[in-house]
Amino acid sequence: MSMVRHRAASVRVLTGLLVTATLFTAGCSGDSDDAGKPTRTPRPVNTxxxxxxxxxxxxxxxxxxxxxxxxxxxxxxxxxxxxxxxxxxxxxxxxxxxxxxxxxxxxxxxxxxxxxxxxxxxxxxxxxxxxxxxxxxxxx
Ligand SMILES: [Cu+2]
Incomplete structure (x- = not known):
């Protein structure tokens, strides 16, 4: 019983990660103008x-x-x-x-x-x- 419950929880975590990764990828690839730039620099805070x-x-x-x-x-x-x-x-x-x-x-x-x-x-x-x-x- 406990094994089954454990596996179910793992699957749910993996699904969550997959969704996050997919959203992240989609957000990046939508930026075609910035394709040549290596990475987006974070906005400076509290300058x-x-x-x-x-x-x-x-x-x-x-x-x-x-x-x-x-x-x-x-x-x-x-x-x-x-x-x-x-x-x-x-x-x-x-x-x-x-x-x-x-x-x-x-x-x-x-x-x-x-x-x-x-x-x-x-x-x-x-x-x-x-x-x-x-x-x-x-x-x-
Ligand atoms: Cu005050």
């Missing part, structure tokens, strides 16, 4: 955390007590803002609107994250975990 810092910090924004401080600040083009996270709750910095899309920190409880502003303008941001936490960076 914003490493590429945004490239200068001395002109302004530090404290992220504590459920608020950004200062909430509103002005810097010059090319200057870097560093957010220093130190609170009981984790927070993040997320730009509002298309222009501020690059402002996109991970969720941090203690630590810092920097962003260099290369275009003049007014950048609004918030903490997506606590949308009442908001700030504005004006870049002149």
């Amino acid at each position: 914003t955390t490493t590429q945004t810092y490239d200068g001395p910090t002109a302004l530090t924004v404290d992220v504590s007590d459920m608020s950004f401080s200062p909430a509103d600040a002005t810097i010059k083009v090319g200057e870097t803002v560093t957010w220093e996270f130190d609170d009981k709750a984790p927070h993040n910095v997320q730009g509002i609107g298309d222009k501020a899309m690059g402002i996109n920190s991970p969720i941090i409880k203690k630590g810092e994250w920097s962003y260099t502003f290369t275009q003049p303008g007014t950048y609004r941001y918030l903490c997506t975990l606590h949308p009442d936490m908001r700030g504005t960076i004006t870049v002149e």
Whole structure:
């Protein structure tokens, strides 16, 4: 009895693998344009955390007590803002609107994250975990 049940389970697993392999093959062969390329490279993940810092910090924004401080600040083009996270709750910095899309920190409880502003303008941001936490960076 136990042998029979074991074999049945094995067949089911094999069938599952076969279906997966078939789907995978079909997905690849459908890409005729990419036939000459060796493999599809995976999309990079989380590049914003490493590429945004490239200068001395002109302004530090404290992220504590459920608020950004200062909430509103002005810097010059090319200057870097560093957010220093130190609170009981984790927070993040997320730009509002298309222009501020690059402002996109991970969720941090203690630590810092920097962003260099290369275009003049007014950048609004918030903490997506606590949308009442908001700030504005004006870049002149
Ligand atoms: Cu928050």
